[in-house]
Amino acid sequence: xxxxxxxxxxxxxxxxxxxxxxxxxxxxxxxxxxxxxxxxxxxxxxxxxxxxxxxxxxxxxxxxxxxxxxxxxxxxxxxxxxxxxxxxxxxxxxxxxxxxxxxxxxxxxxxxxxxxxxxxxxxxxxxxxxxxxxxxxxxxxxxxxxxxxxxxxxxxxxxxxxxxxxxxxxxxxxxxxxxxxxxxxxxxxxxxxxxxxxxxxxxxxxxxxxxxxxxxxxxxxxxxxxxxxxxxxxxxxxxxxxxxxxxxxxxxxxxxxxxxxxxxxxxxxxxxxxxxxxxxxxxxxxxxxxxxxxxxxxxxxxxxxxxxxxxxxxxxxxxxxxxxxxxxxxxxxxxxxxxxxxxxxxxxxxxxxxxxxxxxxxxxxxxxxxxxxxxxxxxxxxxxxxxxxxxxxxxxxxxxxxxxxxxxxxxxxxxxxxxxxxxxxxxxxxxxxxxxxxxxxxxxxxxxxxxxxxxxxxxxxxxxxxxxxxxxxxxxxxxxxxxxxxxxxxxxxxxxxxxxxx
Numbered sequence: 001x002x003x004x005x006x007x008x009x010x011x012x013x014x015x016x017x018x019x020x021x022x023x024x025x026x027x028x029x030x031x032x033x034x035x036x037x038x039x040x041x042x043x044x045x046x047x048x049x050x051x052x053x054x055x056x057x058x059x060x061x062x063x064x065x066x067x068x069x070x071x072x073x074x075x076x077x078x079x080x081x082x083x084x085x086x087x088x089x090x091x092x093x094x095x096x097x098x099x100x101x102x103x104x105x106x107x108x109x110x111x112x113x114x115x116x117x118x119x120x121x122x123x124x125x126x127x128x129x130x131x132x133x134x135x136x137x138x139x140x141x142x143x144x145x146x147x148x149x150x151x152x153x154x155x156x157x158x159x160x161x162x163x164x165x166x167x168x169x170x171x172x173x174x175x176x177x178x179x180x181x182x183x184x185x186x187x188x189x190x191x192x193x194x195x196x197x198x199x200x201x202x203x204x205x206x207x208x209x210x211x212x213x214x215x216x217x218x219x220x221x222x223x224x225x226x227x228x229x230x231x232x233x234x235x236x237x238x239x240x241x242x243x244x245x246x247x248x249x250x251x252x253x254x255x256x257x258x259x260x261x262x263x264x265x266x267x268x269x270x271x272x273x274x275x276x277x278x279x280x281x282x283x284x285x286x287x288x289x290x291x292x293x294x295x296x297x298x299x300x301x302x303x304x305x306x307x308x309x310x311x312x313x314x315x316x317x318x319x320x321x322x323x324x325x326x327x328x329x330x331x332x333x334x335x336x337x338x339x340x341x342x343x344x345x346x347x348x349x350x351x352x353x354x355x356x357x358x359x360x361x362x363x364x365x366x367x368x369x370x371x372x373x374x375x376x377x378x379x380x381x382x383x384x385x386x387x388x389x390x391x392x393x394x395x396x397x398x399x400x401x402x403x404x405x406x407x408x409x410x411x412x413x414x415x416x417x418x419x420x421x422x423x424x425x426x427x428x429x430x431x432x433x434x435x436x437x438x439x440x441x442x443x444x445x446x447x448x449x450x451x452x453x454x455x456x457x458x459x460x461x462x463x464x465x466x467x468x469x470x471x472x473x474x475x476x477x478x479x480x481x482x483x484x485x486x487x488x489x490x491x492x493x494x495x496x497x498x499x500x501x502x
Contacts, residue, residue, distance in 0.1 A: 001208060003216040004201075004288045007080045008281065014088035015277045019269050022093055025416065025425045026100050028265035034107040035261050042177045042365050043355060044107060047261040049270060054190030055182060055261075056275040059254035060095065061193060062141055062345030063338065064244020065283035070317055072242035072283075073290035075234050076221030077214050079242060083287060086239075086246025087280030090432035092273045094405055097412035097429055098252035099259045099272035107260035109356040110252045110404075114411040117418075126407065127360050133404060134253055134353035135378060136397045139385045141346030142166050145339045163386055166343060167379055173347035174354050174375045175368075178261065182348065189344050196322075196337045197282040203325030204289040213292045221295075233461060236443040236468070240398050245283025247436065249404025250345075251276070253352045293321050353378050396449060403440045409433035410479065417483040430479060437475045442468030 035046040047055070072079040101113045108116075111130045115123020146162035153162075173181050204213060222232040244250070255272060262271060294317075322334030354374045357363070363370050410433045417426035445464035446454040453460035 001205070001213045001215075003077060003080060004213055004284070007084050007284055010084050011087060011277055011280050011284065014084075015092075015274060018088050019092065019096075019273045019277070022096055022273060022428055023269040025420075025428060026096070026268070027420075028100075028268055031265065033103055033262055033264060034259070036263060038106075040366050042371075043257070044260045045177060045179045045183070046263050047179065047183060047258075049263070049267045051183065051187050052258050052262055052267065053271045053275055054187040056254070056258045056271050057278055058186045058190045058193065058341070058344045059257060059348045060248065060251040060275060060345075061244060061279045061282065061341065063144070063342045064248065064250075064345070065279045066196075066286050066318060066338075066341070068242045069245045069283040069285075069287035070290045072238055072245070073287045073294070074222050075232070075238045076219060076295075077216045077288075077291060078218055078220065078234055079238060079287050079291075080216060080284065082239060082242055082246050083280055083283050086242075087277060087283075090405075090409070090436065091247035091251070091280065092276035093428055093432060094247055094249075094409055094412070095251045095255055095276045096268060096272040097415075098408055099255035100265070100268050101412065101415060102256040102259040103262065103265060103268070107256055109256050109352070109359040110408060111356055112359045113256075114407055117411040117414040118407070122407070127356065129400070129404065130253055131353050131356055133250065133397065133400050134349045134356070135382050135385065136400070137250055137349040138170065138346045138353070138378075138382045140397055141342035141349065142170070142382065143386050145342050148339055163383065166346070167383055169343070170347045170350050170382075171375060171379055174350045174379070175371050178257070178351075182351075186344060189340055192333075192337055193282065193341055194278070196333060197285045199326050199330065199333065200289045200321065201285045203330070204292050207325060208292070211292045213288055214295060235465070236439045236446060239439045240402055240443050240447075242283065242287075243398065243401055245280060245287070247402070247405050247432070249401045249406070249408060250349070252404060252408040253356070254348055256355065257348060257352060289321060289325070290317070293324070350375070350378055350382065399440065399443055399447065399450065402436060402443070406433060406436040406440050409436060410475070413479060414483055417479075423484065426483070430476070433479075434472050434476045438468045438472035440468075441471040 035044050039045060069079070069083070072082070098110055098113070101117075102108055102110065105113055105116065109130070111123070111126040114126045118126075142163060143159070146159050146166055149162045150157060150159045204211070220232075220234055239246075258271060262268070318338050319331065319334045322330035324330075326333065354371065355365075357374050357378075358365050358370075363374070365371060409429050412429035413426045413433050416429060417423040442464050444450045445467050446452075446461065448454065453464045456463070
């Protein structure tokens with residue numbers, strides 16, 4: 001239990017200490033935000049900071065800090081380090097950077113922002129990449145709750161029927177002004193997500209006698225490692241599995257939604273950095289609770305070996321934990337949370353995809369017919385993808401998600417190195433960008449859905465490590481050469497240019 005409270009204290013303290021440092025580096029101004037200077041009643045709508053915080057939390061969280069943390073618990077308490085340090089030094093910096101760069105570019109989508117700072121090739125790559133990722137996210141958070149709802153309702157309300165019902169809601173959330181649905185219900189669901197987490201940690205403490213919270217150890221406790229049936233290395237697998245609870249590229253696609261609604265740049269740390277720290281706290285709670293709940297005291301394994309991220313297994317484990325730890329009241333709360341939270345990420349995923357396409361082709365978001373022309377095809381494509389094996393969709397999403405985070409951090413590093421006299425400010429983004437480059441490339445080499453070097457055993461793992469580290473060093477070298485040699489050249493021409501709306 002001591003480990004949990006130490007990790008919690010570091011997360012909270014880090015918000016005030018490191019979060020303040022990041023804020024000072026970005027130097028928030030009193031300049032009018034896009035929502036104030038040019039509101040449109042659809043996407044650019046001023047929203048109070050407290051409500052914006054809860055919307056951002058629901059946008060980036062969903063079930064990510066729950067399912068991802070539970071899956072990460074398979075490796076044991078070593079997951080605490082990634083959740084804490086990943087949140088403070090990488091994830092929160094990533095989210096704050098994405099939000100501030102979008103706000104300073106008229107609320108532009110992340111593809112437009114990264115294109116501005118990483119060049120025209122990356123601009124077009126990111127446009128396609130981000131839309132594909134967002135559709136995959138929408139599908140993941142559409143099929144998951146549909147499957148659970150199908151188990152709880154009459155047979156005629158099967159997965160297909162519930163998928164269509166959820167898709168209809170997504171259509172409204174993608175099309176209507178942000179303050180009509182999202183602005184009204186998200187704050188309530190954000191409070192629900194927080195209450196679920198507090199209930200779980202209180203229940204875990206109450207039951208600590210029979211299910212004690214484990215103290216920290218570096219030992220890899222993944223069931224396959226313990227019983228000798230296989231090896232699941234912490235690096236890179238845990239760093240990909242626990243995404244939303246530490247760092248997630250999907251967040252960068254969501255931050256522009258809120259950057260178009262904030263009233264002041266000075267709200268940025270509270271909303272963007274703060275929401276990520278809140279998500280890290282939620283992930284820490286669920287990871288520690290899962291380890292305590294499932295770990296076998298005889299050391300034979302965690303009991304989570306059969307679970308996979310965002311699967312029916314994780315839905316069942318959340319329900320089992322809530323009922324056992326919170327009693328009869330916990331069951332309904334768990335069901336409501338497990339069903340509602342992913343839906344609140346899926347709808348904004350499709351909305352963000354629509355916004356990305358609008359920024360790409362400079363379309364008028366105020367025109368309902370034009371919004372329809374983008375929303376309908378996106379949702380139909382999403383419905384078609386929902387017929388593909390769920391686990392296959394999730395595996396590709398996991399890797400592409402962390403790769404997007406890497407790209408956004410590099411864009412933030414370039415921005416900081418080329419827009420301030422003290423270019424050393426860039427290291428708050430460049431260091432985690434280098435780290436995530438190593439994680440993503442190593443996973444690309446190792447994973448079965450990619451180059452599958454993991455099939456070669458220890459040799460394949462060593463090769464994956466080597467390639468990942470070399471790639472990260474190469475990316476860092478390119479960054480240093482292009483930004484430190486002539487840091488102002490590429491951006492002097494762009495001063496004053498707005499890359500959002502015309």
